[in-house]
Amino acid sequence: MLHVAVARRAFRRYSTYRAATVAGIFTNSVFGIIYSFAYLALWRQNPDAGGYDAADAVTYVWLGQALLMTVALWGGGTTDDLAERIRNGDVAIDLYRPVGLVGWYLAGDLGRALYHFLTRGLAPTVIGIVLFDISLPPSPTAALGFLLSIPLAVTVSFALRFLVASTAFWLLDATGARILSGALALFFSGMALPLVLFPGWLGTLAEALPFSAMIQVPNDIWLGRHTGLELGSALAFQAGWALALLATCGLVLRLATRKVVVQGG
Amino acid sequence: MPLIDVAGLERTFVVRRRAGFMRRSKSVVRAVQDLTFSIEAGEMVGYIGPNGAGKSTTIKMLTGILVPTSGELRVAGLEPSRQRTDLARRIGVVFGQRTTLWWDLPLRDSFELLQKIYRVPDQRFRENLDRFVELLDLGDQLDTPVRQLSLGQRMRGDITAALLHDPEILYLDEPTIGLDVVSKGRLREFLRALNAERGTTLLLTTHDLQDIEALCDRVIVIDHGTSVYDGTLAGLHAQGGSTRTLVVDLVDTGPPIDVPGAEVRKVEGPRQWLSFPADASAAPLVAAVASAYDVADLSIQEPDIEDVIRELYSHGA
Known part of the structure; x- marks a missing residue:
């Protein structure tokens, strides 16, 4: 299986950056601690904000830290390689191969995500459990649902990052688009603040956008806020966005080869 | 096909x-x-x-x-x-x-x-x-x-x-x-x-x-x-109008060689350089030279393709 081999290779490749992993775990933990105290202060004022209790809120913080790098919310996935290869023209080589570009980079990104989940996901969570009162999934179903929702979250994030990287076909460099999308992702994924705290139509909008599939949805599944049929529809929400966005990636790629130059001779 | x-x-x-x-x-x-x-x-x-x-x-x-x-x-x-x-x-x-x-x-x-x-x-x-x-x-x-x-x-x-x-x-x-x-x-x-x-x-x-x-x-x-x-x-x-060169070493120094289909470009003591079209055969030329003169040695220089292509590019421009 080619895509399994690609995923395994990506896993191995990222695992060679040990120092970066350790530094990342440290950073995630520090931010986890800071945010936890901030949230605890907030929930002391308003003990039922967004329907979360204080334990839920702190749990939400640490899950966010665990997922941040796993889904590569701000980049750092294989889509960074893609953007660079479009910029310097090496993408031509990818296109010469009898393999779809989207599937190729997705497989690599899932391999990377697994590595980041096992290191930058698990390690800060353990630290969070030791230092704070974190609630575990209330049922085996919730735990299983959470595990299922992660690859979906990664796929949604991947597809969004792929689209951002693809702008390099037209803009020659994807940096600007990446900064913009990073800001949107920070806000609308629920990373900065749980979307349940957003008022009115802004909350409704935020929960409907694909960004919420990256952090808010997996976190709510862990917290047991989606049960039964609702758990199914939460996963379907992620899967739906994943499929729609992947299809868009394929479309954009076709457009790129039709309209633009692959850079460099 | x-x-x-x-x-x-x-x-x-x-x-x-x-x-x-x-x-x-x-x-x-x-x-x-x-x-x-x-x-x-x-x-x-x-x-x-x-x-x-x-x-x-x-x-x-x-x-x-x-x-x-x-x-x-x-x-x-x-x-x-x-x-x-x-x-x-x-x-x-x-x-x-x-x-x-x-x-x-x-x-x-x-x-x-x-x-x-x-x-x-x-x-x-x-x-x-x-x-x-x-x-x-x-x-x-x-x-x-x-x-x-x-x-x-x-x-x-x-x-x-x-x-x-x-x-x-x-x-x-x-x-x-x-x-x-x-x-x-x-x-x-x-x-x-x-x-x-x-x-x-x-x-x-x-x-x-x-x-x-x-x-x-x-x-x-x-x-x-x-x-x-x-x-x-x-x-x-041929298209570039390039020429090949026949280098003739005569036994003695003599006047420029005069044979049909080639012209003398340079004379240096007993050695003479004759150019002829690149698409023409060298055989009759060599025969003509050999029958009319006392030849010590012969060699043929192929044209430089880079010159030919440079010529072609400059025509296109």
Whole structure:
């Protein structure tokens, strides 16, 4: 299986950056601690904000830290390689191969995500459990649902990052688009603040956008806020966005080869 | 039906330029226009032209990663841009300036990944790998990460990578760029053998005309996006009006040699230089000289192809 081999290779490749992993775990933990105290202060004022209790809120913080790098919310996935290869023209080589570009980079990104989940996901969570009162999934179903929702979250994030990287076909460099999308992702994924705290139509909008599939949805599944049929529809929400966005990636790629130059001779 | 069939091919790009504050001017650049040629299976064709002539654009269209603006294009019976994936299994591409190998992987792992990409059966993969590793002398490098290979080693790795799936057509883009003389020679020899043994069709773009002279019976010269010459290397000489030189060493110093079909360019003691058209046979000329003069030695200098092509480019411009 080619895509399994690609995923395994990506896993191995990222695992060679040990120092970066350790530094990342440290950073995630520090931010986890800071945010936890901030949230605890907030929930002391308003003990039922967004329907979360204080334990839920702190749990939400640490899950966010665990997922941040796993889904590569701000980049750092294989889509960074893609953007660079479009910029310097090496993408031509990818296109010469009898393999779809989207599937190729997705497989690599899932391999990377697994590595980041096992290191930058698990390690800060353990630290969070030791230092704070974190609630575990209330049922085996919730735990299983959470595990299922992660690859979906990664796929949604991947597809969004792929689209951002693809702008390099037209803009020659994807940096600007990446900064913009990073800001949107920070806000609308629920990373900065749980979307349940957003008022009115802004909350409704935020929960409907694909960004919420990256952090808010997996976190709510862990917290047991989606049960039964609702758990199914939460996963379907992620899967739906994943499929729609992947299809868009394929479309954009076709457009790129039709309209633009692959850079460099 | 020819393996590669190109008729009236055109590709334009729209270029936007800043023409003042917030104003943009649009202009259409024709990278390739009215390009027509066909290549039969088993040919070795040199595709040459100055920088920016449209060589890479053509190759990108032939491989299907760029869609033509208009014109007919068939490679191995397929329409490249629509059937890119099917076509990719049947072609190999080698860039002198890029690598298809993975920097962080040992050469062997790159090859194994390519085996999966092209779904090469195990048996065939091992046969090919053994053969190319032996011919290209890569045995000691198989376990070295690509980033640690020398340019020559990497190039040989890239050639192997492009051939593992037995492509019918091999596109080579500046394959000898940056290589030393020995490596260049070895690479050319390998490509010749590949063509002879497997009948692989080669399309070679290069600025090194020795590549062409060593490998290609046929050259297509492209300039400003269109073909300005398509034929044999010898014919290119004739077209460029180039001449060959007969160097005659007479036994004694004498007056300039006077024979039909040639004229004396230079006299230096007993040695004289006679030029004659490159497409004319040297045999009657040599006979005429030998019968009328006392000749100590003779040699023929071939024209410099670079001069010929430079001539052709300047006519096109």
